[in-house]
Amino acid sequence: MAEETWHELEVVPNKYRDRDYNVNISIPEFTCVCPRTGLPDFATIVINYVPDKYIVELKSLKYYILNYRNLGIFHEEVANRILEDIKRIVKPRKIEVTGDFHPRGGIQTVVTARWPE
Numbered sequence: 001m002a003e004e005t006w007h008e009l010e011v012v013p014n015k016y017r018d019r020d021y022n023v024n025i026s027i028p029e030f031t032c033v034c035p036r037t038g039l040p041d042f043a044t045i046v047i048n049y050v051p052d053k054y055i056v057e058l059k060s061l062k063y064y065i066l067n068y069r070n071l072g073i074f075h076e077e078v079a080n081r082i083l084e085d086i087k088r089i090v091k092p093r094k095i096e097v098t099g100d101f102h103p104r105g106g107i108q109t110v111v112t113a114r115w116p117e
Helices: 058-066 074-089
Strands: 012-014 023-033 039-049 053-056 096-105 106-116
Touching: 012 058, 023 053, 039 074, 053 058, 053 074, 074 096, 074 106
Parallel strands: none
Antiparallel strands: 012 053, 023 039, 039 096, 096 106
16 A cells, blocks of 8 residues: 655745735635544645644645545544644744634534744
8 A cells, every 4th residue: 555645734925024914814624534443534724824834725725635635634633634734834924823723423523823922
């Protein structure tokens, strides 16, 4: 079996670095796998950030999000891991990532991670 490549995020220069503005990205078809049951989890991921030198390149974001499709990961880790990866690569002034997971077994989870807090 071939090893899958983890797609990294890419950036492009922010031409409006002299001002604060908000970038809001919604990903309504996010999927991952429950690490306990192996069942699929579905969510809407919302990324809201104020860029500094760079903005995230959206095609790379799409492929980055596909990395999670078969990954066994808890909901809390999803939001925090996406935040940490964007923070590390895009280096925004501030960022908030929300994972709104569809109910399963009568429980719905919404996880919001912010930086700075």
